[in-house]
Amino acid sequence: MRLISVVAIVVIFGFIFVGILHLHPIGEPVGNPRILYERPPLGIDTQGVTIMDDYFLRNGQVETGSNNIVASIVFDYRGFDTLGEATVLFIVVSSISMLFFTFLKSKSIVSAGVPRARQFPRIESRIITFGAFLMYIMILSFGIYLVVHGHVSPGGGFQGGSVMASATALLLISFYITRHMQRTRKIFSFFESLGLTIFIGMGFAGIGISFLYNFLAHGTTVFGKIIPFGPNPGYLISAGILPWLSLAVGIEVFFGLSLILVTLFHASGVKNNL
Amino acid sequence: MIKHVPVLLVAIPLVVAFMLPIIGMVNRTIRTITAGVAIVIIMVLSYLLIQDVMICKKIFYYMVGSPDPTALFEHGLTFPIRIALKIDQFSLLFIIMATTLSFLFYLFSSQYIEENERKNYFTVLYVCMVAGMMGMLIANDLFTFFVFLEILSISSSALVSFRTERKHPPYAGYKYMFVSSIATSFFLLGIAFLYAQYGSFNIDYLKKVMDGTVLDKIAIVMLILPLAMKCGVVPMHMWIPDTYSEAPAPISSMVKLGSLICLYGLFRIAFTFGSHVYVSYELGILFILFGVLSMFVGVTQALIQKDVKRLMAFHAVSQVGYMLLGVGVGLSVIKSGDASFAIYGKIAMIGGLFHVINNALYKGLLFLTSGIMVRHYKTRDLNVMHGLAHYDKFTALVFMIAALAISGIPPLNGFVSKLIIYESVFHYNPLLTLIAIFVSVLTLASFMKVFYSAFLGMPPERKPVEQPILVKFSMVILSIIIVAIGLFPQGIIKLLIEPAVNALATF
Structure with a gap:
């Protein structure tokens, strides 16, 4: 064989x-x-x-109108594929929420009788928690920078969203998000859906001409600055719907990956204590 | 507005799927209705296209994001720079089948799956699955096809393992995920070869520039074998029994429908590229080989099963063989130069494509009835079941219709398509017809076994619960369609199948 x-x-x-x-x-x-x-x-x-x-x-x-050719290909010329890729992530998040649902609902998480310290080996260290909180803000700002400048410099929604989600991982391992797990998951799920709805909403907004048409570029007052050809300092208010799509994907990836991290973290915590 | 229909077929299910988690937090009844309405809308849209596409022979193109979406090329170029969507007669046939059947299966699942918080995710993934099918059917771009193939595979593998409280479904879902990710990686490699050589993903453009080098042939094999794996033809059928038998009943039907959509991709690529790279004869022989192997191995494996859903899963393998046989005969003679295509090749293709539709109908119905049986007996073992027909005459009748249709008994739809395949394949090679008839007889035998054990015999210990109204309604509609197609096959062949075969043959 x-x-x-x-x-x-x-x-x-x-x-x-x-x-x-x-x-x-x-x-x-x-x-x-x-x-x-x-x-x-x-x-x-x-x-x-x-x-x-x-x-x-x-x-x-x-x-x-985008200095970043990759962003212009990903969000403009082949925007429909990007919609599909964002949907793949959405499906993965939904599947993980569905498959680990019985773990999340199991007694050892919800019951008030079991002390929480026995479920998660909590490290009571001011240095770790406060240091993680400081790092959280810095990582989040870097991720937001990547998302917002997606059409100007290398970066974009997927990359910035993943960077931001790594901040959530830091919070998890320093035991910030251990309580109110259901509420956290609901908020994350809401914002994930919101990001995707913005993406496809921008697509439907251009349907007077065609789906996902870049109707804000070419000289409109919002994000429609016509940029000079060749090397230039970079203009934030250019590229039409590209920044919006990038922002939508950034929101979706951040909350989606965070949801995966939170769900898997709690599911593995349950398994260790069974 | 009608020019936007190709993209709306994908965009409407997607936007509803994105909003369903929010709606599900508010009210679960509204969530169920919204998802149903989305599927109804795309169903109505696909029916609206029949007049234009099937009768007036118009082909819909759509360039996503272009200033003029119906213009094929921008700025006087000779190649498309954006993602092209295309609806022709062949894809519309499958679009109508997919929307109608996914709506009926959704009706079934809306009351069959018990209502709790997990059903939110179930509905989301179901609608995403429909969107994935639609995307594969309208894509005229290999990479878009690949992306939506991924959407279809991931959502269906998650739905297969829906019952995580039991032991086996997570394993089945994992196996399906594993197999489909291997298949899609090789598919991506094939796309990469073509893109590296020709610099485009567009199917029509690639067909124009392909010149039949070794690279083209290797790329075509890499595109075709993964899709054959996703259809479950015999050397690659190891995932079928586990996946179909562990999934909930409506999801078994949906995964079956998804594998038929992969069959669409298989036919599309074989016919588009095959005749241009001068491998259509070899591909036809390959399809016939796959078809005969699938028919024979599938049915002989099904005969010895004791598990009702595994038995039906092996029959799904054997039924794919009929379609591959019919279309493969057509493909192998399409470039032969003599009149054999006009004499029997085209008729064989009509039989093969007609069998796709018939098979989706009765196989879906069989999986749905198996769900009711399993829910009543709490087991899938045929040796334990007995006498359901004493109390539940409705399920017995519906199962009888579907089982007779799959065995090819005259007044039902399976008979028509099988007869067309037998007669036309007989001109090609009489031995193939003999094998097909033999397989059909064995199919009848194994379904008689199921009917005898599950429905006849001593009355069961407890009375079955009354089925909800939508569950019954969807099964009644499916049975009516099966009987209607069986009684009046000419109408649907003239309206839908023949234009589709013409479009496929003239690629």
Whole structure:
């Protein structure tokens, strides 16, 4: 049996390797490497554009008003896929809440008779709790910075949200969130749904033209600043709906991942004490 | 407004799913009704498209986020830069099937699953599953297809392990999750090959630029095998029995429906890319091989089962074989150059696609009745069950209809599609028809076993509880559709199946 699996793995990887050998040669990208440099500063320009990537490099900054080409691809050109990815996270959070529901409702958490100190080995240390609280604020501010500047500099909703959720993990291991677990989960769940509803609401807001259309870009007063082509200092009020989508995803990822952390933390606490 | 219908089919279930946790905190009845209304809306939208797509032969394109969503290419380019959605005759056939059946299964589950706080999450995941199916059906973009395939797999694997208080469902859900993540990773690798070579995800554009190198063939194999794994064809069917038998009854039906949607992806990719890379004959032979293996192994495994839901799960494997056989014969002769496609290949494809619809109907109904049986007897063991028909004549009748339909007994819908497959495949190779008829006989035998043990015999010790109204209603509607299609198959073949086959064959 072990021999068969080894042979199968070798065959599959040989298969993939043969495929890689037939790719176009390394060092010669499919598109045009100098696509970014020879370009008029305004308007859509498709000269020399032969594949999708070239179009993004050449027109992404001007068309969406976002300095971060990755953000313009993720939230504008392929915004529908991002909606799907955000939905995947939402589904994972819902599944974990559903599957661990019996753990969370079990007696050892809810019953008032059992002292809480026996459920969680609580460390009563002022240094740890106060230090964790200070770090919490700093990590949260860094995460918010990443989310808000998603369309200007590297970062964005997913990254900033994950950074913020790591702050929740810090609070958990320094035993801040041990009481009122059901209420915490309800609040987190509410804000997670709210973030996603903002995302899809922005999509529906543009449905006069098309779903997820960037209706705020190109010269409106809200987030519609037309930015100059090439290197520039970066403008927060540009890129249309991109900052809003980034913010929505940031809210969703922060509260969703926090919900997963809180749920798994309490479920593992129950299991250890059974 | 009708030009936005492709994206609304996905966006409406998604926005409702996102708001359901908030609504569920407020009132649970409103939550149940809202989710139902969302599914009804997309069902009505899909029926509205029949006039345009099926009769007037119009194809709906939608570029998400584009200034002009119906224009295929922006700024005079020759390739799309945004995500393309497309509804043609072939996808509309599956959209109608998926929306209608998920609405009926939702009616069943709204009263079958007991009401508590976990049902909030159940409803959310159910609606997400519907959204995942819709996204796969309308996507004309490989990566969007992959994303919604993930949505479908993750939500269904969570729902499979819904009954966490028992021992086995979490294992079944974990197994399903594991298998589908392996499948989707290989699918992603196939997409990566195509993207690295051609720089696009768009299916129509890839079809245009593919030139039949070794890389294309490897990428096509990597796209097709994972989808075959998700359909449960025989060398990759090990997850089917556990998943279908441990899930709650409406979820078994929904997972079955999801595997048929993966079959849609399989056919779509095989027909779109296969004929352009000159591998359509080989792919057709592969489909026929898969089909015959699935039919035979599935039914022989089903004969020896004592567990009613495992038995039905193995029949699901064997039924997929019929569809692969019918469509595979069509695929293998489509580029042969002689008249064989016009003589029997197209008819075989009509039989295969018709069997997809019929199978979704009666297999869903069978899983629903198995839920009622299991709830009454508190076990899935056929040796323990006896005599339910003494008290519950309704379930007995409904089960009888579904079992006769799956065995291919004349006045019901299974007979029609099986007969079309037998007759057309006979021109290709008589041996295949013989195997198919033999499998059908064995199917009848094993379902007679189920009917005899579960419904006939001594009356049971306690009376069964009366089923709620929506549970009965959904089963009645499914039975009526089965009988109606069986009595008047011409109408649905003319209206839905034949345009779909034409669209598939001319890709």
